[in-house]
Amino acid sequence: MKRLKLGIIGGGPGSWIGHVHRIASRFDDKYEIVAGVFSRNYKINQSFGTSIGIKKNRCYKNYKDLCYSEKKIKNGIDVVSIMTPPGSHQEIAELFIKNNIHVISDKPFAGSLPQAKKLYKTIKSNKKIVYGLTHNYSAYPMVRHAKKLVEDKKLGNIEYINVEYVQDWSNGKKVTPGSAKKIFKWKLDKKIAGVSTVLNEIGSHAYHLCNYITGLKGKSLFADIKQYSKKIKFDTNAQVFINYENGAKGLFWASTTAKGGVYGLRIRIFGSMGSLEWVQNDPNYLKYNAANGATKVLERGFNESGFSKNFSRIKYGHPEGYLSAFSNLYKEIASKINSKNSKKRFYFPTAYEGLLTARFIDGCVKSSFKKKWVAF
Ligand SMILES: NC(=O)c1ccc[n+]([C@@H]2O[C@H](COP(=O)([O-])OP(=O)(O)OC[C@H]3O[C@@H](n4cnc5c(N)ncnc54)[C@H](O)[C@@H]3O)[C@@H](O)[C@H]2O)c1
Numbered sequence: 001m002k003r004l005k006l007g008i009i010g011g012g013p014g015s016w017i018g019h020v021h022r023i024a025s026r027f028d029d030k031y032e033i034v035a036g037v038f039s040r041n042y043k044i045n046q047s048f049g050t051s052i053g054i055k056k057n058r059c060y061k062n063y064k065d066l067c068y069s070e071k072k073i074k075n076g077i078d079v080v081s082i083m084t085p086p087g088s089h090q091e092i093a094e095l096f097i098k099n100n101i102h103v104i105s106d107k108p109f110a111g112s113l114p115q116a117k118k119l120y121k122t123i124k125s126n127k128k129i130v131y132g133l134t135h136n137y138s139a140y141p142m143v144r145h146a147k148k149l150v151e152d153k154k155l156g157n158i159e160y161i162n163v164e165y166v167q168d169w170s171n172g173k174k175v176t177p178g179s180a181k182k183i184f185k186w187k188l189d190k191k192i193a194g195v196s197t198v199l200n201e202i203g204s205h206a207y208h209l210c211n212y213i214t215g216l217k218g219k220s221l222f223a224d225i226k227q228y229s230k231k232i233k234f235d236t237n238a239q240v241f242i243n244y245e246n247g248a249k250g251l252f253w254a255s256t257t258a259k260g261g262v263y264g265l266r267i268r269i270f271g272s273m274g275s276l277e278w279v280q281n282d283p284n285y286l287k288y289n290a291a292n293g294a295t296k297v298l299e300r301g302f303n304e305s306g307f308s309k310n311f312s313r314i315k316y317g318h319p320e321g322y323l324s325a326f327s328n329l330y331k332e333i334a335s336k337i338n339s340k341n342s343k344k345r346f347y348f349p350t351a352y353e354g355l356l357t358a359r360f361i362d363g364c365v366k367s368s369f370k371k372k373w374v375a376f
Pocket residue numbers: 009010011012013014015016017018037038039040041062063083084085086088106107108134135136200201
């Protein structure tokens with residue numbers, strides 16, 4: 001398998017997710033980072049790029065410059081990774097897709113539903129490119145195992161899906177209109193953060209996980225979205241009732257103002273034969289409660305959790321987590337790019353999953369505004 005040449009957009013010094021992508025891309029030696037635009041500021045971009053070993057002439061002024069210049073050179077990039085804020089995902093991804101460069105993008109798929117629809121159309125119109133979306137929680141071994149248990153009907157028919165992703169972005173500090181811009185930065189600005197900050201930033205992960213594990217699509221919803229305060233206006237908390245296509249009921253909560261919330265992503269799925277529970281902070285375990293039996297704690301890579309071994313690198317009993325799950329996505333996308341077998345199944349999140357999540361977010365915003373149930 002050849003090592004893919006990777007370009008990076010975003011993820012400059014001090015960014016949240018930049019180093020995670022860089023580590024994930026190198027974890028299995030499938031990529032080599034050769035070009036980038038790590039910041040809008042050219043000076044920062046050049047000094048950062050060269051500090052991680054990129055040649056000066058391949059630290060570009062902006063993403064357009066990167067795309068057109070890399071297209072012209074021999075051995076230019078095969079794939080680009082996008083880790084800029086949500087509002088720019090669509091326009092950046094589309095340029096690379098149209099230029100036959102594979103795309104890995106961080107979530108959300110796009111900043112809004114109109115952007116998502118446009119991007120989806122462009123992706124579908126170019127069969128030559130691979131597009132992968134880094135909803136990384138879907139790549140944890142025990143999440144993959146949960147998906148397999150649902151597919152194997154071990155839970156029977158899915159009846160209830162309960163997900164929550166609760167955080168506290170203030171870090172316990174008092175937030176005032178004066179300090180808000182410093183603390184939340186672009187997350188206050190809809191043009192950059194997209195249609196709803198809490199839903200695009202963390203709600204997208206939570207809703208995606210429900211679809212990913214159960215394979216079910218939502219049909220209608222009722223949402224109540226809260227703003228930070230009367231003076232600090234951006235979406236910070238969302239509670240949603242969801243009806244799924246098979247009649248299952250969903251309860252969803254995403255919050256960035258839940259004091260003491262520490263990346264608390266928890267999902268519980270109840271079927272006619274039993275239930276599953278997975279918690280991101282303790283990711284090596286999956287709880288399985290049979291309707292007519294005792295609770296089992298399934299451990300990653302151990303005994304009957306054999307399927308999870310396919311997505312794991314470290315022996316059971318040793319903690320494995322966020323970085324290796326993220327790396328699974330990079331590994332799988334590289335494998336798809338290099339694969340000649342069109343029938344092979346891949347597990348990384350797709351553009352279609354991104355579109356479903358954008359529909360959900362759009363529905364939540366409309367429902368909360370109208371105070372009504374909406375179809376989505
Ligand atoms: N998958 C995950 O677990 C996860 C976690 C955190 C963030 N994210 C996502 O990653 C994206 C970035 O979030 P973040 O928290 O790292 O943001 P951030 O503000 O910490 O970093 C953004 C970086 O992108 C750079 N940038 C912005 N616009 C650019 C442009 N047009 N060209 C080049 N560089 C540009 C900035 O200079 C900065 O270095 C968002 O979409 C966010 O939702 C995903």
